[in-house]
Amino acid sequence: MVYNWLNITRNWLFPASCRLCAAATHHELSICHHCYRELPWLPPGCTTCATPQPTAGNLTQCEACLRLSPDLDRVLALFEYRAPVDQWVRGLKFHGDLTLAKLLGQLLAEHAPERQNVLLVPVPLHRHRLRQRGFNQALEIARPLRRRGYRIDAHCCSRKRHTPPQSELPAKARLHNLHDAFEVRHSVKGNNIVLIDDVFTTGSTLNSLAASLKEAGAVKVEAWVIARTAGPGTR
Ligand SMILES: [Zn+2]
Ligand SMILES: [Zn+2]
Structure with missing residues (x-):
């Protein structure tokens, strides 16, 4: 008071x-x-991958998601990945400006849907990158969501391999790069999980982690991210 x-x-x-x-x-x-x-708010789009699309009839999913049934059940993305949001994300990741994580996390907390009994899981960095950067931007973005009563589990999974950054690879190589990239360390049986990340590009990282979590017993896995790059494709 x-x-x-x-x-x-x-x-x-x-x-x-x-x-x-x-x-x-x-x-x-x-x-x-x-x-x-x-701010470059993302217009409503496919509920499974957040691709902006003209809504046809009652369809809530894009063609690619209907065809591929991705492991991620739903994606919430706040912004298009352009100024000033792209500068904020880079300022956080590469210049360590944690005030930006707070701002981005607060924006996410404001727009996150109500979910009962979900576990927030920040997408893990490999320990080498974590040591290099000193923090995991996904965890820092997730922190303000605690004020809305969400629980964060930053230890339930880890990256097994030090994979090259996804952004440096052509789309085809991304899937291979991520095959079995994650290890789930403790049981998530019966849990509904929300992955937290900064940017959704092709969704390959998030889908790979969602697949591992489902193999480990998670019921549903969705993702809440700050921004989505342009272009369709959930894989
Ligand atoms: Zn202003
Ligand atoms: Zn889609």
């Missing part, structure tokens, strides 16, 4: 400034209402 009043007084005396336009903002996020509206 006292803490809340201190916060309110501090915000009134020293309003935070928007990280995009420097305008004063009383928004809990560090961006102003105007810039918030102008």
